[in-house]
Amino acid sequence: MAQGFRQISRNEHLPARIAAQFAQLIHKGTIKPGDKLPTEHSMAQTFGVSRTVVREAIAQLRNEGLVETRQGVGAFVVERQARHIRLGDGGLMDNHAFQDLFQLRVPLEIEAAGLAALNHTEEQMGLLEEALLRMSASDDWNTEGVAADLEFHRIIALATGNDYFDQFISAIADRVGHVIIAAREQIMLDEIKSITIEEHGAIRDAIHARDPIAARQAMRSHLKGSASRVGLQLKFFI
Template sequence: MVQGFRQIARNEHLPARIAAQFAERIHRGDIKPGDKLPTEHALSQTFGVSRTVIREAIAQLRNEGLVETRQGIGAFVIERQARHIRLGDGGQMDKHAFTDLYQLRVPLEIEAAGLAALHRSDEQMQMLDAALAKMNSSIDWNTEGVAADLEFHRIIALATGNHYFDQFISAVADRVGHAIVTAREAIMFDEIMAITIEEHGAIRDAILTQDAHAARDAMRRHLKGSAHRVGLELEFFG
């Protein structure tokens, strides 16, 4: 199964590019439902990356609903009817298509934040805090930081209590993940870390106090800032 993959260039968002190669082969039928993915060691050798990168790539595939992981056994491809929504690879879109996709993210994420404030559980708050703490402590923001950022948004989608938010937001977030990397490469590390954590912290605080309006406003501010940092001109209302 490891034949046919290519090594990943160091200037790419490694987990996302590896996940994209697997997703392409799964959708082509080269890797079939029920097939077990190679071990982390084998994949790290194939792609020339660390096992941490491989784990994050598999986590992305799991979030997209393409694989499931079984403790102590490995990762397996899921039957097609059980899969989540998947969009085209964001790294291959032109600027107009990417802007449109990011625009779609705006109403979904804002509404999700408000609903999460109303319906979140104590366990989901603990999960949000863990994701925020991981963002704060990440050394490599192009791997650990991006994964924690996307996980933060996925937990908010889960906290809405509406599984369609989880499916759509996970699909969109996975495709725009490389833009987060671009933003972090464009400005100073300390600056982007402080901005990102401050914005996510405001969202977390509003959800904790179950203030739906404040949560929506905090998410809107974050999305505006995030879009600006990657050079996108989006339309915001309200």
Template sequence: MSVDFGQIRRTEHLPARIAVQIASDIHDGRLKPGDKLPTEHFLARSLGVSRSVVREAIAQLRNEGLVETRQGVGAFVTERQSRQIRIGEDELFERDSFRDLFQLRIPLEIEAAGLAAVHHTADDLARLDAALDQMTGAEKWTEQGIVADLAFHRAVAEATGNDYFAMFIGFIAERISLAINAARAKAVLEEIVNITIEEHVVVRDAIASRDPKAARAAMRRHLLGAAARIDLTLETD
């Protein structure tokens, strides 16, 4: 299966589109450093989406360093000098750039799975299970299944206990979500969703068993399988 990168643009999922819209307001100066973003409730109502979609969009902006969140207060636009990661959206519609980003994802997420197996807490495992529940529920055929997929990978990163894993993996996962949409659009949906769920369950079980070797191996199989499903050829040992 070969992915049409024009298709990726057309199927970019809602959280990414909303994040791009808010990022444009920030870059163009309509939202300035220190400004508070509207509440999740307000954004969800005004954009006609669920609060979980808004939450994913804000997570992407946070991973890009465009906003910071303060618990119980809200999300605020960061100062320019604190914005550390930025990859232009148009770059990822080029196959070589997209492949390079996916290649970077592999060692990061494999090591994250191993560290998560060692360091995870009960709360971390609960977040993995919550994401899996959503992935396997009635909404698994919809865009919410993609949201849950991304939430699972962020939960793995957070379970490492290393904030930098969460920052970089969260950022990359949001970009890779464009390909998840494209793969779903071109594949037999039932087949690709069921395979993806099975791979995530194996990762979760290895982490829960506190087996870092098995967790790394399971994550590696999942990521190489995901690459194959969008016809990406990667350099691996």
């Protein structure tokens, strides 16, 4: 199973890159529905990463509907008709790719925030709080921090009550991870951490208050800030 995989560069978002390699093999049919993925230990050795990174990669594949996990047994590829949307592996991204990504994120995530404010459950609110706490406590922003950030946005998608938001936001998670890492390379760690927590906290507060207008505004501010940190100036038409 190790054949066809490559070592992961340290400057990449590790879980997303591992997930992308497995997704490519799954879509090609090299790994077929019903096949069991290698063990965490085996994958950690193959990619030269920790088991924590491997768990996050499997979680991303599960979120995207490519695999299912069975407690105490492992992760298995699911049938094609059960899968969610998955974009091809985009590799490294330039400013043009960032611009295209934000043009999609703006209407998608602003609307998701508004719907989440109206439709979230108490359990989802708790998960959102946990993701924010993990972001605050993370010492490794390029792995744990990015994973918690992406999870925060995915929980908002789930809280809309509309499965399509979850599918689309999960599909672009790899690209969003690139943006997060690129932004954090431009600003001092303590500063970017403070800004990120503040922006996400405002979104959390508005959703918790069940205020869809404030939630949309908070998400809009976050996306505008995120874009500016990679050198983009967004134009809003909504």
